[in-house]
Amino acid sequence: MILEEMYNGRFYPCETVVTDSPEYKRALKASSDLMETLSERLSKEDYKLVEELREQVSIAQCEENESHFKYGFSAGLLVQQEAHEQVQRGENK
Numbered sequence: 001m002i003l004e005e006m007y008n009g010r011f012y013p014c015e016t017v018v019t020d021s022p023e024y025k026r027a028l029k030a031s032s033d034l035m036e037t038l039s040e041r042l043s044k045e046d047y048k049l050v051e052e053l054r055e056q057v058s059i060a061q062c063e064e065n066e067s068h069f070k071y072g073f074s075a076g077l078l079v080q081q082e083a084h085e086q087v088q089r090g091e092n093k
Contacts, residue, residue, distance in 0.1 A: 014065065 005011040035054075039047050 013069070014062070 002011065035050070038050055042050065
């Protein structure tokens with residue numbers, strides 16, 4: 001049960017949910033190939049800058065994903081609350 005997993009600290013959706021879409025896999029492969037090409041063409045110093053850029057972009061994306069998750073989860077709860085209120089009003093009529 002998800003509540004039990006959350007309570008026991010074993011609920012990590014950001015670590016366990018990985019997309020299996022073909023587009024995601026293509027983008028991951030293309031990214032890896034581009035990094036390999038850059039490692040061959042750039043100086044070590046310039047390549048380290050590219051790696052740092054990639055790390056910072058990853059941090060920003062994680063923060064953005066967290067915000068989207070929170071908003072989506074909150075929106076889902078609001079929809080559920082609104083549906084519950086409508087059912088309650090329907091029963092009271």
